[in-house]
Amino acid sequence: MAGEVEGEGCRVSWGVLVALLLLPLPSLCSLTAGKQLQVIKLFEGRVVRYNESKNFCYQRTYEPKWSDVWTKIQIRVNSTKMIRVTQVENEEKLKEMETFNMFDFFSSFLKEKLNDSFIYVDLYNNKTCIKVHVSDTDTYYSVALSRGFDPRLFFVFLCGLLLFFYGDTLSRSQIFYYSTGITVGMLASMLILVFMLSKLMPKKSPFVALLLGGWSVSIYVIQLVFKNLQAICTEYWQYLLGYLGIVGFVSFAFCYKYGPLENERSINILNWTLQLIGLLLMYISVQIRHIAVTMVVIAFCTKQIEYPVRWIYILYRKIKLKRGKPSPPRLLTEEEYRKQGDVETRKALEELRGYCSSPDFAAWKTVSRIQSPKSCEKRKKTNKKLLRN
Secondary structure, three states, rough: OHHHHHHHHHHHHHHHHHHHHOOOOOHHHHHHHHOOOEEEOEEEOOOEOOOOOOEEEEEOOOOOOOHHOEEEEEEEEEEEEEEEEEEEHHHHHHHHHOOOOOOHHHHHHHOOOOOEEEEEEEEOOOOOEEEEEEEOOOOEEEEEEEEEEEEEHHHHHHHHHHHHHHHHHOOOOOOHHHHHHHHHHHHHHHHHHHHHHHOOOOOOOOHHHHHHHHHHHHHHHHHHHEEEEEEEEEEEHHHHHOOOOOOHHHHHOOOOOOOOOOOOHHHHHHHHHHHOOOOOOOOOOOOOOOHHHHHHHHHHHHHHHHHHHHHHHHHHHHHHHHHHOOOOOOOOHHHHHHHHHHHHHHHHHHHHHHHHHHHOOHHHHHHHHHOOHHHHHHHHHEEEEEEEE
């Protein structure tokens, strides 16, 4: 009975809370309905300054060209105090934001406040609008639109190119395996922490509604950490070093336990995954869509044509080596061998005879070197007979 009374009391309190939240809704809607929306146009190279909440819109005035492959358009909002900047598609969305919306009311608490905000504009967006929320009247901010070459887009393109063409080498590298495992472990630690907290929370806790979107909240926290990374490294470097050490060691131990990939199919799956990630990075880093598709197709065809070219080259080398080998010489018959022997013998004897008859021939010196002069004289007479015959 007490449990039923307690449950009824909880339902009454929740009903009162919802009624209090919805009570100012008609008055807010009536106030914003009669208010005319004011929008300030943004132009490249122009800086505007205000100290109150304003709406800004950028209208595309030119068609993207091939030279804008790695060009970025960004809107920078710099303020003296913390402000909130919201990006929408057009003026209609700004009008919807002016009216009271329960979802926007709660989601506004999740939007971070920053002194320096950057809004990136797609080159193909016809219009982009932002709303600057100022809570203090003594807050001054400036809004500037700029367009130029973005080296980060070019770096992302190079990373995608390397991942696509060297995916097979990286998938077999132990250094890449451990470094990637440690990095993924550090980034996934926040997601794992939120998941564990959601398991420990009671089912009827009011925080369950918040933890239902735990993954999105974790991604938001990771994004917030990266935006404030410099301040965290400066002020909380001890905690950051300890966190990186513990999470890095756990990630390394996990990777070391299972070891690098050895199965050829697993290596192929990792290789294909890296190649797909590389193609995706190449596509998102190029701002001109048809050029991005062309580059992806060229890279894919170049990678696939590598194997036919290799096969053609191997076949060409085999044919070239086969043609380059000298043909074996024709062997002499016995009759040809005897005739060639007689000709060469006569030629050699004539050369020797001419040398012995020349004035440069030292007869005594040559005779002294001969061990058996008699046999030499006999061979000389025999050679004369051969020459006569």
